[in-house]
Amino acid sequence: GPEGFGVDMIKEIAKRVGRPGVEIVDINFSGLFAALFSKRIEFTVNPLNITAERAERMLYTEPFFATGNGFIIRAADSMNGFEDLKGKQLAVNRGTISDTWATQNAEKYGFEVQRYDSFPDSVQAVITRRAFTALNEIPTAVYAASQNKAIKVGFKDFNGRNFGYAFRLESTAYRNTIEAAIECMKKDGTLVKLYEKWYGSKVDPGSSISTVFPGWGPPGFKGYDPTPHEMACK
Secondary structure, eight states, rough: OOHHHHHHHHHHHHHTTTTOOOOOOOOOOOGEEEEEEEEEEEBOSOEEEEEEEHHSSSOOOOEEEEEEEEEETTOOOOSSSSSGTTTTTTETTTTTTTHHHHHHHHHHTTOOEEEHHHSHHHHHHHTTSSSSSSEEHHHHHHHHHHHHHTEEEEEEEEEEEEOOOEEEEHHHHHHHHHHHHHHHHHHHHHHHHHHHHHOOOOTTTTTTTTTTOOOOOOTSSTTOOOOOOOOOOO
8 A cells, every 4th residue: 555654644643533434535636626725636636836815715724844955967967057957858747846846937947848647757757868857846756766866856946835735725624633633642742753664864953743733724825724722632
């Protein structure tokens, strides 16, 4: 079955909220929101970048992950910065925040965007030289490179994007239940341990992976409820 930081995290949350038989449904990112709104899934287990536009349509938990752009390249190639993208092909997962970044910056840095339905497909494009680089979140890129000697993370652009789980707008009580479990996992160090296990690097001080935010949801975005609450961790 699937494995990784996100899988371990949701299994631990499921255990803590009394629903240990969690079923993880594998959905291409381009179909993720349709699956959420049609109630095929309860919420997005793949952590989603928190944006103002998405917060109009979905209810987010507080952030538990902060990252930026990770550029995967072939092991023999090198990339020192955005200037190395000029005249090259950049592969992204269709509909993701990486796709948005690529679309907004293609003209600025002079690269072409290739869109794929899954992350493994975009990595394969790099390995087979159809693309110079594949773009994803830094931890995802680091993990992919650790599993395949043909590739490496050539460049990291830390831009502090925050991630959370996304729910349907009417699922306030459910969102709060899941968020309470996340807060306890931050407080007792479980999330930090999972991060270090899967990504092999230390968590930065003050990172959203260890910071419990006041209220419910992501501060500064629609759907945030500033009402204080007591943490009831077991």
